[in-house]
Amino acid sequence: xASFSVRFLGCKVSQxxxxxxxxxxxxxxxxxxxxxxxxxxxxxxxxxxxxxxxxRQAAARAARTHARVYVTGCGARLSDTxxxxxxxxxTVVLGQIxxxxxxxxxxxxxxxxxxxxxxxxxxxxxxKIQDGCSFSCAFCVIPLVRGATRSRSAEAVLxxxxxxxxxxxxxxxxxxxxxxxxxxxxxxxxxxSLIRAAGSIEGVARLRLSxxxxxHVDDKLIAALRETPVVGLHLHVPLQSGDxxxxxxxxxxxxxxxxxxxxxxxxxxNLTADVIVGFPGEDEPAFERTLGAVRAxxxxxVHVFPYSPRPxxxxxxxxxxxxxxxxxxxxxxxALSDAACRARWAEKVGRGDVVLVxxxxxxxxxxxxxxxxxxxxxxxxxVTGRAxxxxxxxxx
Ligand code: SF4
Numbered sequence: 001x002a003s004f005s006v007r008f009l010g011c012k013v014s015q016x017x018x019x020x021x022x023x024x025x026x027x028x029x030x031x032x033x034x035x036x037x038x039x040x041x042x043x044x045x046x047x048x049x050x051x052x053x054x055x056r057q058a059a060a061r062a063a064r065t066h067a068r069v070y071v072t073g074c075g076a077r078l079s080d081t082x083x084x085x086x087x088x089x090x091t092v093v094l095g096q097i098x099x100x101x102x103x104x105x106x107x108x109x110x111x112x113x114x115x116x117x118x119x120x121x122x123x124x125x126x127x128k129i130q131d132g133c134s135f136s137c138a139f140c141v142i143p144l145v146r147g148a149t150r151s152r153s154a155e156a157v158l159x160x161x162x163x164x165x166x167x168x169x170x171x172x173x174x175x176x177x178x179x180x181x182x183x184x185x186x187x188x189x190x191x192x193s194l195i196r197a198a199g200s201i202e203g204v205a206r207l208r209l210s211x212x213x214x215x216h217v218d219d220k221l222i223a224a225l226r227e228t229p230v231v232g233l234h235l236h237v238p239l240q241s242g243d244x245x246x247x248x249x250x251x252x253x254x255x256x257x258x259x260x261x262x263x264x265x266x267x268x269x270n271l272t273a274d275v276i277v278g279f280p281g282e283d284e285p286a287f288e289r290t291l292g293a294v295r296a297x298x299x300x301x302v303h304v305f306p307y308s309p310r311p312x313x314x315x316x317x318x319x320x321x322x323x324x325x326x327x328x329x330x331x332x333x334x335a336l337s338d339a340a341c342r343a344r345w346a347e348k349v350g351r352g353d354v355v356l357v358x359x360x361x362x363x364x365x366x367x368x369x370x371x372x373x374x375x376x377x378x379x380x381x382x383v384t385g386r387a388x389x390x391x392x393x394x395x396x
Contacts (some may be wrong), residue, residue: 002108002365003037005066008057011046012210013146014073015098016126016175018043021072021239040066044075046141049308051075051081058082063087070107072100077145079311086349090381096147097131104152113356123358123378125169127209129194130176132271135213137240138197139276141310142177149181154189158197171356172198173208180216191216192224205380206356210366211274215253217262234368237264241275242285242293243244246279247387250315256293263297267386270344270367277305277333280318287329291336298343302337304330345369345393348385355381355395362392371395 004025004306008018021041021352030039040062044055055075056060062069071083076092076182089106132147133140161172174194176182182191191212197206207230212221214237224367225231237259243246244255254262263271274291282290306326309319344367353365357375363376364382365371370392377380383395 003033003385004015004030004041004108005035005037006037006043007058008043008045008073008131009058010043010047010051010074012126012173012175013128013177014043014045017073017100018130019102019126020097020128021101023253024101025108025139028105028108030108031125038067040069041104042069042071043073044071045073046075046078046082046145046310048305048310050139050306051084052079056082056086057166059083059364060086062088063090065130066105066388070304072104074142078141082353095285105208123162123169123356124171124173125161125167126173126175126253126381127157127160127164128152128175129191130182131178133178134181134316135178135253136251138249139279139307139310140315141313144312146177149178151182151184153199154184154187154194159192161198161204163199165201168378170380171206171208171358172204173210174198175210177208179212180221182300190220192220194223195221196226197230199230204230204381205232206236206394211238213238213253213257214262217266222265227381232366232368233268234270234272236272236274237263238281239293240276241286242275242290243282244283246286246290248274249281249315256289259293260296266296270297270369271297272303272368273297273299274303274305276305276307276334277329280320282307282321290331294333294336294340297342300337302333302340303392304333304337307390341369342388345385345388348393349387350385352382352384353393355383365393369393 006018006022024328042059047049059069071092093103119249130151132149132254133143134149159291236305240250240252242256309316348396353375355363355365355371357363357377357379363371363373372392373383373395385393386396387394
């Protein structure tokens with residue numbers, strides 16, 4: 001039996017892949033530990049320069065505390081040179097997640113006494129429904145490192161959700177790189193029908209989508225979200241820019257007007273988004289239009305990504321906005337996002353909500369707003385807002 005730890009950097013898909021790796025090693029009879037151990041797996045990210053640099057640091061740190069380190073994920077697939085020069089106990093594992101799991105698990109080896117039903121002690125489970133992306137946004141490295149879109153079968157997804165619920169998970173997050181591309185033609189499923197089927201599984205207390213491209217937000221999807229009681233009023237819809245010229249240069253497939261129109265029926269939703277700041281050609285008026293679009297769309301949490309050129313993309317050689325300008329714009333956008341979050345939280349003071357407690361003293365309300373509340377882990381707790389604090393809503 002080996003002792004191991006798995007850490008991930010980056011997005012929900014990376015988190016889901018890390019979960020797959022952890023489960024496989026637990027199922028093979030190995031023991032998960034917090035810090036030092038025999039084996040570390042670092043599932044890396046390459047979506048920004050910073051993500052790749054942090055991935056390398058994590059691998060270097062793990063090499064000091066573990067006998068063997070496996071570097072997997074997007075960063076490893078994009079550039080094995082990014083991990084060159086690390087100690088000899090670090091192995092870079094290429095290939096998609098399915099192959100990486102087999103490589104790592106094969107290397108570590110199974111022990112005789114395997115656990116058929118490995119349970120990871122989390123309230124929330126990320127269930128991958130799709131991987132890869134066939135869009136080709138000019139800045140994005142994901143299609144290069146994850147390949148074209150492909151879906152799991154609905155049967156496999158629904159089976160995994162049933163297993164998760166049986167293991168005690170209460171919240172299911174449907175995860176993928178471009179969720180709206182999910183298709184199971186043989187079974188006649190698209191994302192809206194999958195949401196309905198997943199939401200009707202007994203024991204699912206909460207169901208969420210990790211994110212959805214605005215192109216895929218339509219009447220069918222909205223109806224599925226609204227008519228599935230366990231789906232909360234939250235949607236993460238990447239914006240990337242609020243300027244049509246920048247959106248065109250990014251090869252995004254919408255205008256600002258389309259983005260706003262598509263979200264119009266969701267005025268009661270807590271809407272969150274990703275925005276890239278300092279894309280080549282983004283001038284001050286273009287950035288101000290982004291601030292305006294964030295306000296007009298009533299976005300709350302904005303994940304701000306200062307632009308960094310990625311190798312192999314169409315904008316790999318372009319980076320015209322100076323770093324200090326990116327920094328200053330990022331700070332302004334984060335300030336706007338913080339104010340929008342606090343304004344939404346303030347609406348909850350004196351009002352009731354139902355919070356799923358996912359960590360000691362913390363949880364998320366029905367629209368995925370963060371609450372500070374005491375309650376048993378994994379339970380839905382009725383609360384009333386007392387005050388807004390820096391990181392959420394204080395329950396009375
Ligand atoms: S939709 Fe665009 S940004 Fe998102 S993964 Fe696909 S190519 Fe990348």
